[in-house]
Amino acid sequence: MRKNKSLKTVIYHGSIWLLGILMIYPILWTIASSLKPENEIFRHAASLIPSDWKWENYVQGWEGFGNLSFSTFFLNSAFVTTMVVIGTLFSSTLVAFGFARINFRFRTPLFICMIVTLMLPQQVTLIPQYILFHNLNWVNTYLPLIVPAFIGGIPFFIFLMIQFIRGIPRELDEAAYMDGASTFGIFWRIILPLTTPALATVAIFSFYWTWDDFMTPLVYLNDTKLYTVALGLQMFSDPSSVSAWGPMFAMSVASIVPQLLVFLFFQKYLVEGITAGGVKG
């Protein structure tokens, strides 16, 4: 009986490791290729161990193309992402508090509108928004990337915050109200401090989606000086301009390092966010 059980455990862990290696292989392969000498990348393609560790690939890749190094793209991405995270936190907390706690008229129909936009495909608003931003002369600036975050551009985050605020006992609000706090005071001093875990989740997700986003910057940014990392990498990897594969792989790895770091340190909030949105909703 006991032997049977330990055999089962071995099979269990063995098969999970096998499948896990398959899962992670493309990422390990990318990292390995970024360190391989040029002639090895496609000759011993499947191998994960470079014969010679070419760290120069990173130095060479970072120089980018034209007069633009990856420092520019990373700074651009960092700026856009920071602004979007701030904007998202600003709009999602205020709006969520309004929906979750204040009994204003037309609340329910407006709430339903918000839920419907949750399922609206991005492409449907892409073209009319482009026309709008084009007429506002916002094309080729960061405004089309940043401004939507400040006005609740991604209703998923509002939804997530509402779910969270609903879990905070109303007695806290009422007690503060009795003590003479204003509605904004309740929001600022009572609710906001209690939502820190949800704020972390919202911040992390908006960081991910903005850092990853390819379509929005592709549509709105024409000037290469304004390119984000995603666009810069796309241009850098263009088949007609790739002269060396090693640096291309190196910059691919560099571009995902921020995401990996955030994942390693804030995993908990990420998992909570995904499951809160899916199960409680």
Place this chain on the structure above:
Amino acid sequence: MADQINVARQAKESKKLKNQLKTDFIGFGFIAPWLIGFLGFIIGPMLASLYFSFTNYDLLTAPTWIGLENYINMFTNDDRFWKAIRVTFIFVFGSVPLKLAFALFVAMLFNNKRRGVGLYRTLYYVPSILGGSVAIAVVWKQLFGRDGAINEILSVFGIPSISWVTSPDFALSTLIILVVWQFGSPMLIFLAGLKAIPNELYEAASVDGANPFLQFIKITLPMLSPVIFFNLVMQTIQGFMAFTQSFLITEGGPMDNTLFYAVYLYEKAFAHFDMGYASALAWILLLICAVFTAFIFRTAKSWVYYESEGGN
């Protein structure tokens, strides 16, 4: 006397109205950011695009009204539109069930208290964190390239090398593999759902002699159905919106065999600047998504089990 009561009542009512107005004011103040965005950036532009879809508009000259011509052209005279529809449907119906099946299978493997499960969960989630990025798309093209690692591994098993990305038969499968590989989010949602199923149900079923397969069919699936429903809706919509994979890896080719709807729409709008036609395409996409969502919601009654309603 009666007058006094009346006055008092009126005063009370007007105070109530005043309070309600105050609440409205505060409430709308809080949701103002979203409301501005909703009216100005969603509803407004959408109505505008409905109008543009009946016009010929290139952004530079004023739109000219052409009635239903865009829609008629699309349905009767545009082979690439039909191709895009076909490709997108194959992509969605190929990738979503596979992705959800994988997610559920792995979630069930992880639904226990064995040691190391936390680490495994992380390991299996990493591809989902990075999978949507340009970096992975760029790399995927090389991984599945003619001299790429996948072909080299397959050659060990005696399988001749395949031009995954450039062959009309395999290009779409290459993209489907990429999105199925990112099953992390539905997996985590399934896992949370599985943990919420009371263990007593399984114990009772075991006592009654139900085998694991029967338990899966009779307990796990019905108890998990709200979560399956959520995942199905979200993944289907995401599938219809897919863009980056095709745009970067296969560029819609070869021979339009991976021409996702979103890629075709992008091309019409931003390569040809045919905003009227692209607006019409966007509205058709909205209709398709709405029909599918409505279909899933309608059928939900027959297969989604909600405990609070007593189930059915």
